[in-house]
Amino acid sequence: MSFLNDLFTAQPLLALFITIALGYLIGKIRIGSFVLGGIAGTLLIGVVIGQIGVTIDPGIKTIFFALFIYAVGFQGGPQFFHALNRRSLNQLVSAFVMTFVGLITVLLGAWAFGLDRGMAAGLASGGLTQSAILGTAGDAIANLGLSDAVTKTMQTNVAVGYAVTYIFGSLGPIILVTWFLPAIKRWDVRAEAVKLAATMSGGNAELDPGQFNAVRPVVTRFFVMDTARGSNGMSVLKLDGALSDAAVEAVVRAGKSLSFSGDTTLRSEDVIAVSGTPEAIVAGATLLGTEVPAPAGFRLVEESREIILTNKALTSRPLSEIHEHVSVDTRHGVYLTNAKRMGIDLPLLGDLTFNRGDELHFVGRPTDLDRVQSKIGYKIGAAAVADFVFFGIGLTIGLLIGLISFRLWGVPISLGSGVGALISGLLFGWLRSVHPRYAALPLGASNFLRDFGLAVFVGVVGLTAGPQALVAIQQNGITLFLLGVGVTLIPPILTFFFSYYVLRIRNPIEALATVAGGRSSNPAFAALLEKAGNSTPVVSFTITYAVANVFLTLWGPVIVGLVTTNATA
Missing domain, CATH: 3.30.70.1450 (Regulator of K+ conductance, C-terminal domain)
Incomplete structure (x- = not known):
């Protein structure tokens, strides 16, 4: 043990990367449909390794959390602002109500059981499975002006609350959307998903002439034009119109590839390449000639x-x-x-x-x-290349926004760098969607910033929590766990019935997807997709997920401001 202590003292980053590696390794463990996940695994491993005593510069945590939350905002910006319209108003309201009921449930539990600010924020982060609260609440605690010892204790308690409540926080929504809520309403999720797909496609499970479903594979087939078929003598453009979801891609005349346009007239014995959906080609078979293999050596580049x-x-x-x-x-x-x-x-x-x-x-x-x-x-x-000019400007603006502090109903609220970076990310993500020349941040790059930024942040949180975390778990573990169960289950159940009877979100798939999205629960959404057997829950989930991510992240400093109990050093 002393060897590891000396090693991690000489190079603390070794402990960090070992924590991330082992955390993601145990995060892959699957029990039924439940997977712990790399972030929760990293936090737990960090707490274990932190018992040795590891000191890591807190600036690392701040930098990587800012990168993570900026990427979250950048990716969700277009969907968040799109959700602010009349067409999706009921789902927008449902997502906000879900997050607000979650906030109230956390506050009532904290006040009733005397939780300190850090423990209350950890309860919210794990019970509502919103890892970003770890950062925004930690920032807010650091800005309270308390002693270093009290600040560190409460920041440790944020991690403790998250660790104790996260597992059921992930499992609870899965149970709700795949079993409990459908059982109460007597819904067959698979049957309702098939019904919704039929409704969205005009009530036809199969394709009709002229209708297209481009999710089907695109194929290319070759035909010899026949004078007995109706397409002989047609122009290429006219044949394309008759085929609907297929088109002439090449014309071979007298053994040579012909340069053609829409006005080119097709002749008998021409070999034509037709690409499109198999259904469209089969439906237009009466217009085409005999199907033949591709001419030797012929290439059609797509x-x-x-x-x-x-x-x-x-x-x-x-x-x-x-x-x-x-x-x-x-x-x-x-x-x-x-x-x-x-x-x-x-x-x-x-x-x-x-x-x-x-x-x-x-x-x-x-x-x-x-x-x-x-x-x-x-x-x-x-x-494919990130625009580092706008990336730097975006994070600069975000950190400046994070310096803002104000009083809300007499309660001091400090935004912190996390909330500032989130707001800036939302704005720059929206800017990119409407003005694509600016603020480029490729999906692969933003995914890396989001995932690695959060992994580093959570790893540092776990390592610095150290021995204090085990003491806090021993003192508050059972109480926290039961409070976490309440925070996990009460908001989605209440919001489901509010959405169903008041907002009139009556379609079963949309109602269940709204619950998963409003809870910011990817595991529940994945389970619902598996149960549905198609992708009909996606649209409702993405709207509510984008909105919930923003508001749940904002609740970090709000909880720290409204819960007035401080921990004892």
Whole structure:
């Protein structure tokens, strides 16, 4: 033990990276559908290794938490501001009510059982599974002007509260959305998901002529034009219109590839390459000739391209309506194969509406994709390099915002660097979605900042908590655990019935997804997706998740301000 103490004293960062590695290792342990997760695992391992006595510069914790929370805000900015509209007002209200009831539940528990500010914030962080509260509450405690000993004790108690309540905080919402709430309402989640998918696609489980569902694979087949078929003598553009979700991609005449346009007339014995959904090609088989293998040595180059949606005109209409009104010559050879929001796949159904900042995946020839790209947004590949000018400006503004302090109903509130970085991240993420030339921060880079920033922050928190953490757990463990159960279960149950009867969120899938999103619970959402068997819960989850992430993070300094009990050193 003395060897490790000497080693970690000489190089404290060794303890930090060992903590992260072991934390994520045990975080992979799966019990049924429950996974502890790397963050909770890192905190627990940090507390264990911290018993040796490890001193790490607190500035490291501050820097990496700012990076984490800025990335969270940047990724959620477009969805958060999109949620502030009349169409999603009921889900916006539901998410806020969920977070507010969670805040009240934490405060009542803290006041009733005499918890100090740190323990109350930890209860909120673990019971509501919002790791960001660890940082925003810790900042607020540091700004109270208390003695170093009291400040350190309460910051340790934040980690203790989180560690004791987090496991059930993750498990509780899974139970609620996959069993308890559906059982009360007698809902069959899978059947309701199938029903909602049919509703979103116009009530048709299968594709009708002219309707498209681009989530299906795009294939290419070759046909020899036949005088007996209706397409002989047609122009390429006219045939594209008749095929709907398929298009002529190449014309081989007399053994040579022909340079063609929409006005090119197809002749008997021409070999044409047709790309599109298998359904569209089969449906148009009466217009095409005999299917043949590809000509020897023939190559047809296509590209898979990811485009971020920025065109406001495409965010106000259902997907089916956009497809119907876009001309054949515009959508020729371009196929939407997938769409993501906040990294989560969206259901490509007719009733789906897109938001600015959604990631759309297309397949087609490069020339066809170039034609439509400017009408949609910007190519992700074009933003492969982070814009460090705006990144630096964003964090500077965030840290300046964090210096703001004020009194709310007589209670002193200090925003701190965490809240400031969150607000700045939201603004710059929104700026990027509407002005794609500025503030580039590729998804891979922002994911790394978010995940690694939080891992380092939580690792430092666990290591510095040290022996104090075990003492606090021994003194308050059972009480904290039971309070955590209440904080985990009471807000979603109350908000579910409020949303159902008052806000009239009656569709079972939307109601359950709103619970998972309002609780900022990724494990519950993953379990609901598995139960549903399709991606219909995604839209409601992303709206409420973005809103909940913001408000739950803001509750850190609010709890520290409203709970007036300080720990004893």
